[in-house]
Amino acid sequence: MTSHGPARPTFRQLLEWAEGRLDPQAAARLEEQVAGADEETRRTITWIRSFLEESRRQPLEGAPPIVRQRLRQAFAGRAGAAQEVERLVAELTFDSRLDPELVGVRTVSGDEEYGGPYQLAFRAGAIDILVDVSASSGTYLLEGQVFAPDQAAEVWVVTAEYAGTTRTDIGGDELGSFSVAGIPGVPQRLSLSNGVLEIDIPLAGTMEG
């Protein structure tokens, strides 16, 4: 039998070596092999190192879930299954500041001047919306969740209107959660949209403590 010299390191061995995953003894053995490696092995090492460098330099970012939902709806529209957008106005069903058992709790960590934190609940058709209101250093934070029966459109874009301008959150998730932060004026209105429904939540009159 003819001798062919030391076996060429496998791709996996080279990868683990380049990533520093080998124990010191195995790494030392591989380094010896690499020192006298053939052209193909050297090219593999170069490729692995370049890949590791490039992938670290350019991480991939996932789009917010609302993008996928909109694109599913766009596809459904192409197939002729697009729905008309329905508009609803929500009504206040609960205000924690008016609940005698919760009155003592409401100012635990909120800004007294702004009357938070407290919870509001609204209903629009079969949809319930909970909104936690808190304020700090003169800005409002509205965090909430939409409980809707339509499982295909559970991601919502939420826009808060204040002092004649708006702030929009596109970071909603598949649980219907949303968060509009850093609102510098008293929020007057919330608008929720999932591509199928638009819900208007008048806040004027509910925000003042």
Added chain:
Amino acid sequence: MRTRAVDQGRHDVSELLTGCRQGDAGAWDLLLDRFEPLVFTIARREGLGMEDAADVTQTTFEALLAQLDRIQDDGQISYWLMTVARRQAWRQRTRRQRERLEPEPNGRDQAPELGAIPDVGTNLWLYAGLAELDAPCRELIQSLYFAPQPPSYAELADRMGRPLGSIGPTRARCLRRLRELLRDAL
């Protein structure tokens, strides 16, 4: 809306596009799984904030929907998407510059600092190669090498429903496949 499951993890892009042309929402979803991060990342690397990058991603794929029946070379879809995404991102960025829009004070919509944005033209084909991998390989490689905070092998094994000991060999096999797809480039 998903009509029927197309992907067993190994469909090529051409099959997915054919499914989309036939109205298969499952194929559309799998196509988005494959290319949506690519398009969104390109928009972000062009200096756009989250909201603008989301808009660019949406308009890019809407353009794909509009052109679905006219695309002649399915194998070039990743380059088609990258080109459209960059053009849309450039338009959006120019529009924002014209408007001199103030950055969001809460930081959610701030674009990355200009100095942090690498030259997007140089290595987009690495993403394109990634998109060509089959679904299990793509998920593994994206998670291990392209996620901002890569998971541990144990976390990944749990998430993918694979034995812990299989992660190392599988990632090597998948990377070798990626190298073949890129024809040794890098």
